Amino acid sequence: MSYEPTILGFLCNWCSYAGADLAGVSRLQYPPNIRVIRVMCSGRVDPKFVFEALKIGIDGIIVMGCHPGDCHYLEGNYEAEKKFNMLKKFLTFINLDNRIRLEWVSASEGMRFAEIVSEFTNSIKELGPSPLKEDKDLLDKLEAIEMAADSYRIRALVGRERTIIESENVYGEKVPQDKFDNIFNTAIYDEYMRCRILLSLKKNSKSVKVLASELEIDPSEVLEHILILKGSNSITMGEIEGITPIYEYTMEG
Ligand code: FES
Numbered sequence: 001m002s003y004e005p006t007i008l009g010f011l012c013n014w015c016s017y018a019g020a021d022l023a024g025v026s027r028l029q030y031p032p033n034i035r036v037i038r039v040m041c042s043g044r045v046d047p048k049f050v051f052e053a054l055k056i057g058i059d060g061i062i063v064m065g066c067h068p069g070d071c072h073y074l075e076g077n078y079e080a081e082k083k084f085n086m087l088k089k090f091l092t093f094i095n096l097d098n099r100i101r102l103e104w105v106s107a108s109e110g111m112r113f114a115e116i117v118s119e120f121t122n123s124i125k126e127l128g129p130s131p132l133k134e135d136k137d138l139l140d141k142l143e144a145i146e147m148a149a150d151s152y153r154i155r156a157l158v159g160r161e162r163t164i165i166e167s168e169n170v171y172g173e174k175v176p177q178d179k180f181d182n183i184f185n186t187a188i189y190d191e192y193m194r195c196r197i198l199l200s201l202k203k204n205s206k207s208v209k210v211l212a213s214e215l216e217i218d219p220s221e222v223l224e225h226i227l228i229l230k231g232s233n234s235i236t237m238g239e240i241e242g243i244t245p246i247y248e249y250t251m252e253g
Helices: 014-027 047-055 077-091 108-129 137-147 152-166 177-203 210-214 219-231
Strands: 007-012 034-039 059-063 100-104 235-241 242-249
Touching: 007 014, 007 100, 007 108, 014 034, 014 059, 014 108, 047 077, 047 137, 059 108, 077 100, 077 137, 077 152, 077 177, 100 108, 100 235, 108 242, 137 177, 152 177, 177 210, 177 219, 177 235, 177 242, 210 219, 210 235
Parallel strands: 007 034, 007 059, 059 100
Antiparallel strands: 235 242
16 A cells, blocks of 8 residues: 655645635646644745644645745845745755745635645655654754754744844944855754754763763864853753763753
């Protein structure tokens, strides 16, 4: 029996949901794998919705909204795109980035809706069932991603990207897109690693060396993250084993 993926679609009320409706009344064929959740705007799709869907074993998630310039709330789809790009970057760490998709579909594009759903369903079929259904280690990494995506630093960068790029700062400078991208990519990586360290120390206290082998990164890099986490009182140095400090998670950070 061939594998049938479960696809979740978040469709904006004003364009994509109407496009799906048109596909239905026009009797256009598309796979029945998609379950639709109607949202008022694609910008309403909180990254938490995507994380929850992945955690319960949904194989593919698609967000659909109005074409740029057509959002009923002016810039909701712009916000959706920023959040989506952030999610995609995080999900590359665990090779799940191909399981999410963002598309623009207008109320008159029933055919486009049917084609996108067919193509996305086939691409998920090729990927196979979500590995999150069985891989506990991957679920732990997803938890770190969820925590990192909700951090103040990432939310500030996502929410202020446009202002940072388009408006001048207090020194009269605009930050070029490529420079912003570098800052953003670094922040994404650092927050992910720091959240993995935090969650690991929450389970039990560890040395830098043990964390480095667990995260498969250099001990000097772990130490840099440890110093930042210590500075925010998220962790503390506990006992010393021989000459090796052991770090502990605290509730303060
Ligand atoms: S109302 Fe459709 S994307 Fe905002």
